[in-house]
Amino acid sequence: MENVRNSSVSSKLSPAPPGLILASLLVWGWQTQYMLYAIIIGLLLELPLFIKWRIDFTDKDINQLADLSGVIFFYYYYLCLCELFI
Numbered sequence: 001m002e003n004v005r006n007s008s009v010s011s012k013l014s015p016a017p018p019g020l021i022l023a024s025l026l027v028w029g030w031q032t033q034y035m036l037y038a039i040i041i042g043l044l045l046e047l048p049l050f051i052k053w054r055i056d057f058t059d060k061d062i063n064q065l066a067d068l069s070g071v072i073f074f075y076y077y078y079l080c081l082c083e084l085f086i
Contacts (some may be wrong), residue, residue, distance in 0.1 A: 008072050 022042035029038025 018049050019046065 022045070025038040025042035025045075026035070029035040
């Protein structure tokens with residue numbers, strides 16, 4: 001029984017082959033008439049394969065981003081509530 005556990009498939013997924021995401025988005029864009037959006041999103045998702053520049057976020061940066069998104073969310077929620085009661 002132990003050999004079965006060791007030979008099972010690992011939980012880590014391998015990355016998609018280069019161009020597969022772009023190709024699938026192009027098919028989606030063709031079928032839904034959103035070809036411009038499909039090209040833009042596909043190129044943005046394939047861009048990390050061609051450039052090596054990365055941003056290293058610290059924990060402080062992530063916390064500040066979470067705080068900012070929370071403030072924006074509650075401000076938007078407040079504006080929606082104001083529209084309901086006017």
